[in-house]
Amino acid sequence: MWFNKCRLISGTCRNVIRRSVSTWESSFLRYAEHGDPAKVLRLETEQLSQNLFPSHVAVKFLASPINPADINTVQGVYAIKPPLPSVGGSEGVAEVIAVGAGVADIKVGDRVIPANPATGTWRTYSVVPQENLLKIPADLPIAQAATLAVNPCTAYRMLHDFASLRPGDVVVQNGANSAVGQAVIQIAAHNKWKTINIIRDRPNKADVAQQLASLGATYVITDADFKRSQLIEDLPKARVGFNCVGGKAVSDLIKILEPGATLVTYGGMSKQPMIVPTTAMIFKDIILCGFWMTRYNSEVSLEARSEMLDSVVAIMKAGKLQPPLLEPVLLKDFRGAMERSQEGFVGRKQLLVMDDSVFSQVKKDMGDLQDRCT
Ligand SMILES: NC(=O)c1ccc[n+]([C@@H]2O[C@H](COP(=O)([O-])OP(=O)(O)OC[C@H]3O[C@@H](n4cnc5c(N)ncnc54)[C@H](OP(=O)(O)O)[C@@H]3O)[C@@H](O)[C@H]2O)c1
Known part of the structure; x- marks a missing residue:
């Protein structure tokens, strides 16, 4: 009986493969061992199926900063130790590109940030359950949105x-x-x-x-x-x-x-x-x-977190809170960014941006923000 069931599943799998499922190719920075991020991170790719589970959401990451905690996590000296191998990065902003049939509160075009820490934001595409995402205003400049949560x-x-x-x-x-x-x-x-x-x-x-x-x-x-x-x-x-x-x-x-x-x-x-x-x-x-x-995020309700994010976004939208000085770097050029983020007296946070068009947008945003906030 069990054997028959297995044959049935493998038959189904063969059919699925023959139908050639559409995929998104995602690039990501993964580490298989702890150590210096400039040395242990590798740029890898995987294919993500476009057949989404009903509760899942597909996102395209736009930008993600390199924070000291991210460096410490890859080094293996931070309080959070994701299982190896793992994708680096803890915060960032992504755009929703597809939603499963059962997703009601998130739609294509929304901007989202991860709801949990150390989920691996140094990547181009991801497919995750909807509860792993928090919606943020889509009109927030990328530089601000990517560095909002932490x-x-x-x-x-x-x-x-x-x-x-x-x-x-x-x-x-x-x-x-x-x-x-x-x-x-x-x-x-x-x-x-x-x-x-x-x-x-x-x-x-x-x-x-x-x-x-x-x-x-x-x-x-x-x-x-x-x-x-x-x-x-x-x-x-x-x-x-x-x-x-x-x-x-x-x-x-x-x-x-x-x-x-x-x-x-x-x-x-x-x-x-x-x-x-x-x-x-x-x-x-x-x-x-x-x-x-x-710890704060894990101890309070989702409503309390949303209220805090709303308050911070309101200060940003009033032109009273601009992002830190940032140095945008394309994901593929991550090694230099990892090195630079560990140097003292740099004065700019490294921001990984996922493609050329986002790179130009972030540069423009930063100029606009400077004008608006000074
Ligand atoms: N507890 C939390 O929930 C929480 C949340 C966010 C951040 N943090 C922590 O807050 C700190 C700042 O994070 P960030 O993202 O804001 O930093 P950041 O923008 O990356 O800037 C790093 C800061 O650290 C200073 N620094 C670097 N090396 C130093 C050293 N050896 N001695 C003294 N100062 C040094 C830099 O000053 P120079 O210009 O002089 O190099 C700069 O002010 C980090 O420790 C981070 O882990 C904690």
Whole structure:
């Protein structure tokens, strides 16, 4: 009986093959072992059947950034470890190109982002269950849409969830020129909260300070300025601080916090353990805590996530929140982009774009956004 059934299935399969199913050819960056992304990622292709399950959606990816967490995931040192082999990339924007017969809420032409982390967004096409996608406004520029889900939402949550800020209140952050840092500056300015922004010392620090000021930064200082105790003394004190660096940068940042303030750690770019002075805990009663966007997303309802995305998109559409400085790179040129995304002092996030037409559109979007937001 079982044998007969098998024969029947294999007969059916032969028929299907003979009918030659139409396919999309998808290219993707896959790693079969952990290591340096520039070395372990391979550009591969597969054929995706155009016969969709009723609940499935086919998408064409447009662009996907290279975030530090993506690099760490490929290296095998991040908190999320997808099974090997795996496709890299965690956020990005895609356009819907076909939907299964049972899909009602998503239609061809919609723009979508992944609902879950580390699903492998460094690819050109994908076919996924509809619940794996979140719809976003189709008129959001690609550069903004591709970088919406992780960094601006992290900035938004940290600014809203750890202190009840009033207009004029002060926030301090290190890694201020990061994508998260740039979003913190803009969302804070939008709410009339002041920001003290710490960057690493560098020859072009005046240029970086000017760029951050153009986003609305109130003060920009460098880690070297902490040697000038009077300058630090004269700064207003912050009610909340955001740390994505670790090491000594934490004890510096604490100098700018007011007593009882909260320090939120959300990254560790220096790869150094945090240095926290004992006095900060005893005499300033500083509260130390962490934030992880992935955990937040997994703990709240879909409605709460949609509400957050709507709020962030509304700030973008008001021209008050532009994406970080981006360097678009074609998917096929990924190796250089992977290398560059691991260098310090680069000043631009690498954005993988999936084809030439998207590349031109992203370049145009970035020019338009610059004009609209300055
Ligand atoms: N917890 C969460 O949910 C969450 C969400 C989003 C991001 N993050 C984390 O936030 C951090 C920033 O992410 P992003 O995408 O905004 O970054 P990004 O735009 O790629 O920029 C990287 C930042 O890290 C700084 N940096 C690089 N190497 C450094 C080092 N050795 N010491 C000190 N600073 C260094 C860079 O400053 P220079 O210009 O001086 O090199 C730049 O400010 C990362 O750690 C990321 O994993 C966490």
